[in-house]
Amino acid sequence: xxxxxxxxxxxxxxxxxxxxxxxxxxxxxxxLKSSYLWNGxxxxxxxxxxxxFLNGDPSVQQFADNLLHLxxxxxxxxxxxxxxxxxxxxxxVKTQKELNEAVFPNVAQHFIDHSWLC
Numbered sequence: 610x611x612x613x614x615x616x617x618x619x620x621x622x623x624x625x626x627x628x629x630x631x632x633x634x635x636x637x638x639x640x641l642k643s644s645y646l647w648n649g650x651x652x653x654x655x656x657x658x659x660x661x662f663l664n665g666d667p668s669v670q671q672f673a674d675n676l677l678h679l680x681x682x683x684x685x686x687x688x689x690x691x692x693x694x695x696x697x698x699x700x701x702v703k704t705q706k707e708l709n710e711a712v713f714p715n716v717a718q719h720f721i722d723h724s725w726l727c
Contacts, residue, residue: 617641617650654681672699 626639637643656677677683679693695701702708709716 675699 626636628635628639631639641647700711702711
């Protein structure tokens with residue numbers, strides 16, 4: 610592949626090929642990161658989440674930073690089990706209504722506004 614530019618997007622840690630009747634080891638061997646091509650690939654990492662510039666909410670900045678740290682494996686576990694408390698990366702809600710209000714604040718007031726919905 611000389612002189613060919615390819616753009617690959619996605620989190621390859623979360624996508625594995627499907628190998629019918631294969632083992633986990635077969636899937637790992639077939640993934641892109643196990644390919645001889647992987648060493649020649651220039652890897653770029655997400656450093657800026659543009660959604661925070663559009664929103665301007667400091668809590669969105671905090672969430673974006675936490676998400677970046679989590680995706681890059683930079684979060685340190687809370688204990689020896691290797692788990693990270695959910696409260697560190699998000700907000701826990703108790704009801705569906707509370708979740709809807711957290712994700713779509715004031716949706717009843719904005720549902721007609723197409724710019725808000727998009």
